[in-house]
Amino acid sequence: ERHGMKQLSTGDMLRAAVKAQSPGGMEAKAVMERGELVSDQIVSSLIDENLAAMPDGQGAIFDGYPRTGAQAADLDRILEKNGRKLDHVIELGVDVDALVERITGRFSCANCGALYHDTANPPSKEGECDVCGSHEFKRRPDDNEETVRTRMDEYRAKTAPNTLRGDQRRTSRTPSTQRTRATKNGCRSLQSVCGTNASNTCKFRYREYVASGC
Numbered sequence: 001e002r003h004g005m006k007q008l009s010t011g012d013m014l015r016a017a018v019k020a021q022s023p024g025g026m027e028a029k030a031v032m033e034r035g036e037l038v039s040d041q042i043v044s045s046l047i048d049e050n051l052a053a054m055p056d057g058q059g060a061i062f063d064g065y066p067r068t069g070a071q072a073a074d075l076d077r078i079l080e081k082n083g084r085k086l087d088h089v090i091e092l093g094v095d096v097d098a099l100v101e102r103i104t105g106r107f108s109c110a111n112c113g114a115l116y117h118d119t120a121n122p123p124s125k126e127g128e129c130d131v132c133g134s135h136e137f138k139r140r141p142d143d144n145e146e147t148v149r150t151r152m153d154e155y156r157a158k159t160a161p162n163t164l165r166g167d168q169r170r171t172s173r174t175p176s177t178q179r180t181r182a183t184k185n186g187c188r189s190l191q192s193v194c195g196t197n198a199s200n201t202c203k204f205r206y207r208e209y210v211a212s213g214c
Helices: 010-019 023-033 040-052 069-081 096-104 145-159 163-166 182-195 209-214
Strands: 006-009 061-065 088-093 106-109 113-117 176-181 202-205
Touching: 006 010, 006 040, 010 023, 010 040, 010 061, 040 069, 069 163, 096 106, 096 145, 145 163
Parallel strands: 006 061, 061 202, 088 176, 088 202
Antiparallel strands: 106 113
16 A cells, blocks of 8 residues: 555455355355365456556555466466566565464454454454454354465465576566565565565565565
């Protein structure tokens, strides 16, 4: 928001499709709840559609995309089609056990959507939302340890190799590659990379941590 950039979150897009109960959304729901990845074709189509709808000059953060080699190839095509370029590739390293604790502990108010965490940010009064006073809370069905660890296995097998792809593209596209830890200092580092240029297009990995701090 500070730099006028738009976050293109594949997770949010897919959840919206699930909520709308579209055919693709219902197909994606079963896959997501198993902790597996939705097909490259569906995900890339969502990115293409949303990027094309953005005004010229507005930057984008690809949140949770690309996650496979095929999606990385799709991204090249989508950027070229929309007259854009990739400026930065940012990889955040996180401890898997800490990631499991963070994700499995999060929940929200079923009424107003206020976000909480079992240990890091519980309601001031147990069982009551600080914002609206509701006593109804909910958790995402995929916020469980098995699903998180399955996704990390998917990341190591299918997404991590794309980091090398980003390094190799520096020769022709000259995007800078920044690796940092998911800490407050790490977030300041990300801000220094992206700067204030709203035309930047950044690709973030480990979306759970980026969204919380930058």
